[in-house]
Amino acid sequence: MKDFRQRELVERARLVIPNGMYGHESVASLPAGFPQFFSRADGASIWDADGNKFVDLMCAYGPNLLGYGNAGVEWAAERQRALGDTSTGPSEIMVKLAEDFVAMIDHADWAMFCKNGTDATSMAMVTARAYRGRRKILLARGAYHGAAPWNTPGLAGIVAEDRAHVIYFDYNDLNSLADAIRGHEGDIAGIFATPFRHEAFANQTEPSLEYAQGVRRVCDELDALLVVDEVRAGFRLSRDCTWSLLGVRPDLSCWGKVLGNGYPISALLGAEKARIAAGSIYATGSFWFSAVPMAAAVETLRQVRETDYLERLTDMALRFRAGVAVQAATYGFGVMQTGPAQMTQILFEDDADLRRGFHWVREALEGGLYLHPWHNMFFCSAMTEADLEVSLTATDRAFAALKAVGGKLPAQDNAAILTRIARMAKSAA
Amino acid sequence: MKDFRQRELVERARLVIPNGMYGHESVASLPAGFPQFFSRADGASIWDADGNKFVDLMCAYGPNLLGYGNAGVEWAAERQRALGDTSTGPSEIMVKLAEDFVAMIDHADWAMFCKNGTDATSMAMVTARAYRGRRKILLARGAYHGAAPWNTPGLAGIVAEDRAHVIYFDYNDLNSLADAIRGHEGDIAGIFATPFRHEAFANQTEPSLEYAQGVRRVCDELDALLVVDEVRAGFRLSRDCTWSLLGVRPDLSCWGKVLGNGYPISALLGAEKARIAAGSIYATGSFWFSAVPMAAAVETLRQVRETDYLERLTDMALRFRAGVAVQAATYGFGVMQTGPAQMTQILFEDDADLRRGFHWVREALEGGLYLHPWHNMFFCSAMTEADLEVSLTATDRAFAALKAVGGKLPAQDNAAILTRIARMAKSAA
Incomplete structure (x- = not known):
């Protein structure tokens, strides 16, 4: 995945924005390699600063209900x-x-x-x-x-x-x-x-x-x-x-x-x-x-x-959930898909440090699908059959990659995220 | 001034918005007759819902710096x-x-x-x-x-x-x-x-x-x-x-x-x-x-x-201030123009209940100029010579009207605003 422009932007941002970025769209708590800056959005897709295209299951963390640029x-x-x-x-x-x-x-x-x-x-x-x-x-x-x-x-x-x-x-x-x-x-x-x-x-x-x-x-x-x-x-x-x-x-x-x-x-x-x-x-x-x-x-x-926007996005969400469930079973992973399918949360069983989840979403990203490893996701009504196919192909690829590394899953640099989990757990206590 | 559409909107708004409107753009604390709803903005002008046009010295309470629709x-x-x-x-x-x-x-x-x-x-x-x-x-x-x-x-x-x-x-x-x-x-x-x-x-x-x-x-x-x-x-x-x-x-x-x-x-x-x-x-x-x-x-x-936006808006602001000062002296009113001219505040002397100020801005409004009786105003760089002429003609007309009523200035329905002044004075104490 090209990232020349991304790396340049991240370096420049570090100088003029505290931590290079802030708030819920900071990728500081996402796996390494997730792009921070984007160049385009249309329908159910986003393009990062280097032109890499992703089907976007975050929908701007919610706002994109009817498709970008409806x-x-x-x-x-x-x-x-x-x-x-x-x-x-x-x-x-x-x-x-x-x-x-x-x-x-x-x-x-x-x-x-x-x-x-x-x-x-x-x-x-x-x-x-x-x-x-x-x-x-x-x-x-x-x-x-x-x-x-x-x-x-x-x-x-x-x-x-x-x-x-x-x-x-x-x-x-x-x-x-x-x-x-x-x-x-x-x-x-x-x-x-x-x-x-x-x-x-x-x-x-x-x-x-x-x-x-x-x-x-x-x-x-x-x-x-x-x-x-x-x-x-x-x-x-x-x-x-x-x-x-x-x-x-x-x-x-x-x-x-x-x-x-x-x-x-x-x-x-x-x-x-x-x-x-x-x-x-x-x-x-x-x-x-x-x-x-x-x-x-x-x-x-x-x-x-x-319009039937709700029925359409629900249909896509249910089919994505079903597809992921079949893939998880096929590859032998315990995957928890919780919440309404339209706002699905996907976590792996026995994955307290999110090692599997991070690896999985990182591989899906390479396959052209933007997933989130610990925040609920969002479906929009602009998702097409082609988008769904790209999505399930990407998750299949990600499960295969996860299976390929087996027990030898590399340690991720999850320090920031683990600190955050600990803090959230503490503040919730 | 036509207000058929305005009155209809105000009635409808009262049903579905608390008090019919809220926040700093509510006209509840402005003189009766100030329009609540608008239909258009361009350059330094705004049009109310009935199509009445005003040179706008509030600039959206600030945001309009370079002209609406720059x-x-x-x-x-x-x-x-x-x-x-x-x-x-x-x-x-x-x-x-x-x-x-x-x-x-x-x-x-x-x-x-x-x-x-x-x-x-x-x-x-x-x-x-x-x-x-x-x-x-x-x-x-x-x-x-x-x-x-x-x-x-x-x-x-x-x-x-x-x-x-x-x-x-x-x-x-x-x-x-x-x-x-x-x-x-x-x-x-x-x-x-x-x-x-x-x-x-x-x-x-x-x-x-x-x-x-x-x-x-x-x-x-x-x-x-x-x-x-x-x-x-x-x-x-x-x-x-x-x-x-x-x-x-x-x-x-x-x-x-x-x-x-x-x-x-x-x-x-x-x-x-x-x-x-x-x-x-x-x-x-x-x-x-x-x-x-x-x-x-x-x-x-x-x-x-x-650009020279700052010099242009400052020039207009100073000329407006000078024009109002001459008019006030001519008609024999004590007017206090305070703060930087670009963000002028205009209050009348001996006008604790804002009776004169309310009458003056109401008359200026009839002349096509939107002024505020108790909040600082704002100039934008899109103001033209013609806008300035409309403005000073409107203030002249308003001073003349104020002089015409002399000591017989009608009591305004200033209850809301006076309550607010009292509350501000109390909270400041």
Whole structure:
């Protein structure tokens, strides 16, 4: 795989960006050889800086729902761009977007738009506190809800007071939730839930019906707000809030990533009972009212409502999962494919230091497939039969390569990643 | 002024958005009749939903530096869009942007990009705490540094612990700064400064040379980081960090608004000594690595370096200020024009309830000029001679109207705004 340009960019980046890169798209925690910089994206594919092409099962860590460069979304954005984008007031398209979104999401009576997923979760947190003037926020241990001081998984520069009123409990465990609440009954502002348990480095788990409905009941009893954080899972499992599949209506839901199919926009949706609280908080940003991402979102929502994007991406996801399962069995590897197929997590059994996983995804990359060794992946509706064939050919090649090295799997330079696993395990304790 | 469409949009918005609108672009605190929703922006002008056209002295509250729809910026964005935007990794253009930006800003050795101004100020705050493992953050009383729990001017849903380690002092007052530090010398993480004092509802003031250099000296003595928050003032007073005009190099600077001339991107820049701390914090967002805003930023920075945009917008700003001063004297009004002309604040003397100011800007709006009655304004380099003439004709008309009503100025429905003034005054106390 050519990497001349990549190596030059990495050297230059090291000089002008701390650690050469930061955040979730840094490859510091990926196997050596994963490209850091890219040159192109189209449909379900990405090209790195040297022109190497990959079918992309990360979909920009979520935003790519309908395909990179989706014609309808690009056309809607282009049409709005000719009129205006960031201006002294919002465009009238903001009203249409709020109307369309609220009409689609059963629990929602109003909408507020922002930029980052973290904006939406932080607004939900502040709204929950404003609702009854209470303080305690309940988060499932290990769940990712953003990168602000109150919820970031990284602890550098964070002070104890940032989490003074955050209480952790175990996902899918109503007893743990009850223990977390005990003694704070009159001070519970809100309980956060991800649609399913989509932690990094771990098998994913679906919530039980009893759990989801139990959390709803607890919130009702306490007059606290139930917040479902759809930022990562939104519209990949349902055309409504994901917990609508379980018959549970949250009071607030947080959306981002897919909302503009890659255009920067996120949102907080809420039920009538939370409207006054949401209207009381101070929430704003320089680009929150820009019209182009809103036009992209109106069209993305239209395609969500009116096309079979969900059935198509689900079909591809299930066929990929089935194919990998057959290959793993054929080559004799224990592979755990967990979570919904549309957002699959793939981990190897007996692979605590991710040695097998790293080798496997590295070989798949050589075969033209971009997989992630410890984060859930994402399918988009632009994946073609040819893309699926490339993908399964690449995974087959990777299993074969893994089998070829047998017990002699070379030690990977996993120091950074292992440190991170240890830190995550510790912070989750 | 036609407002049929406006009224329909406002009614619809009220149903699906808390209070019908939120954040800094809500017109709830502006005079009745200010349009909430817009349909178009071009050059230095905006059109409301009914097609009423205004010369826009708010410039999207800052982002519009080179003109709405600036041809060079749009072309750069379009070219990048054809390649890709939000993807599974950053584009190589991220490296070029970091290189170009660092080369332009004297104090900067590295750059990190984000979306909101609040992202940049929050990253600066966390970086300052990570730098020596300290906790105290010093903010000037009344200064706006963003909308996160640690710095938002609104207090709904905010808990005491959010500001447990924030200490306030008076801008331009080294004694006040010394008092704020006393007893915390070993725990000072960072001191924030705006380039000048640009508070809402108040006359603006420039920092004294003694003050700016004194803050730098205090930071050096304490080994704390000096953060200059350029989000609002960046590139309107200088092509470098604004305090370079005073010979002061900060350790960190925060940028946003103008960086992509309206495309959503913000940044934290830093000196070498802060690189490790910045590299240690957890900072990320779904759209922080999108390539199109970075391409827009590369071209915006090029125009900042290579064109006379600054001289042109400064010339227009000075001529507008001079014109308004002559008109005010002619009509016999005491008008305070404060702060740099490029970011002028205009308040009437003896106008505590903003009655005159509200009437004046309302009349100017009827004349085709969009002014703000209590927030600093912004000039862009796309303003033409014709725009300036429209502007000064509108202000002349507004002064004439104000004079015509004489002492019989009607009571305005200023309840919301007066409540807000009272709250700001209280929170500043």
